[in-house]
Amino acid sequence: MRYIRILVVILFMASLGLCGAAKIRERAGEDPTKPVITNETGELEISTSYEESDLLEGLKAQDEKDGDLTDQIMVGNFSQFIEPGVCNLSYVVFDSSNQAATLTRRVKFTDYQSPxxxxxxxxxxxxxxxxxxxxxxxxxxxxxxxxxxxxxxxxxxxxxxxxxxxxxxxxxxxxxxxxxxxxxxxxxxxxxxxxxxxxxxxxxxxxxxxxxxxxxxxxxxxxxxxxxxxxxxxxxxxxxxxxxxxxxxxxxxxxxxxxxxxxxxxxxxxxx
Missing domain, CATH: 2.60.40.10 (Immunoglobulins)
Structure with a gap:
């Protein structure tokens, strides 16, 4: 009976060691940095007949591990108008570790008229x-x-x-x-x-x-x-x-x- 107890203890300690090693390997594989979106144009001025590509003008996305993610920036939603013809627009990008970066900037519709x-x-x-x-x-x-x-x-x-x-x-x-x-x-x-x-x-x-x-x-x-x-x-x-x-x-x-x-x-x- 005594030998059985010793064997159980040894197996338990071994499992703890394996678990700890797995955690160490997992942490070693984690991406410590998040991507960043930068806006080089400030407030965006566009026509009301814009194309989606117009909404991405002046934006860049970079990640220390994945490099340039600019072509993966996704356009979010317009906010309600801050003033007639001016609102905020949100953006998001994800790196390969599924970490997100967001950015919001003002958008002005240069030819906007009310309904x-x-x-x-x-x-x-x-x-x-x-x-x-x-x-x-x-x-x-x-x-x-x-x-x-x-x-x-x-x-x-x-x-x-x-x-x-x-x-x-x-x-x-x-x-x-x-x-x-x-x-x-x-x-x-x-x-x-x-x-x-x-x-x-x-x-x-x-x-x-x-x-x-x-x-x-x-x-x-x-x-x-x-x-x-x-x-x-x-x-x-x-x-x-x-x-x-x-x-x-x-x-x-x-x-x-x-x-x-x-x-x-x-x-x-x-x-x-």
Whole structure:
């Protein structure tokens, strides 16, 4: 029995020795250094139509054991905007020991503009017709593209059963946190006043403050109730747009003749 105990002790001590040797070998094989990402350009300036390679401009990654890891840098996520058109962007790189290095730098979109609303059709409806102005309101963004599904209704004064001038207040936010709001005019009219259709190129026009504006350029074509094209020269235009002042304005287009009456409105947003 005594010899058995001695043998057990010897085997136990041997196992401890083997374990210790394995630990020593493991530590000897560990990578004592981590990779480093360096930024040689400071704040990155790019277009909103950037390629992913543009996001890596001026970056280098180095590891004492693995050497140059620049081509293994991975682009992370943009932060919410710090200010309009400026945000942070994160990066990460791993060495062969799976140790990570990270870096965050500021990115400025040089041509950035806030999201814009658009209309699939002017917000002009025949009274008592079942309709919903929100079905015609769209939104687009340079970063996210079509964000129409994110448009929110904040307030509305519309009574679809009574002819009159109304407003709808809407909001949209892109993925980087830029929120814009607009109060859009809505017109409910007698059906007889829109028997002739005046088609516009677009329902909302965005104009920079101080730019020239020519309302006649937004007429596409006119057609009567039977679908026949009419001469656009029959359209009279009344514009209240003041490009010297930021704000929301309207242009009223109207036609009247043997083929019937027609009217519509263009919403113009002058950006300050």
């Amino acid at each position: 814009e609303f658009s209309l699939s059709s002017p917000l002009v409806f025949a009274e008592s017709r079942e309709d919903n102005a929100m079905d015609y309101i769209r939104a687009g963004d340079q970063i996210d593209g079509d964000i129409s599904s994110l448009v929110k209704l904040l307030d509305s004064s519309i009574n679809y059963r009574t002819a009159g001038d109304y407003e709808v207040h809407v909001q949209v936010t892109n993925s980087l946190g830029d929120t814009v709001e607009a109060t859009l005019p809505v017109h409910i009219v007698e059906a007889s006043r829109i028997s002739t259709e005046i088609h516009l190129i677009q329902g909302i026009a965005y104009i920079k403050k101080g730019d020239e504006f020519h309302p006649e350029d937004y007429i596409d074509y006119i057609e009567d109730i039977d679908g026949n094209r009419l001469d656009t020269d029959t359209v009279s235009i009344a514009s209240g747009v003041n490009t010297a002042e930021g704000g929301t304005y309207e242009v009223h287009y109207q036609t009247e003749g043997d083929a019937g009456r027609g009217e519509t409105w263009l919403t113009v947003i002058v950006r300050g």
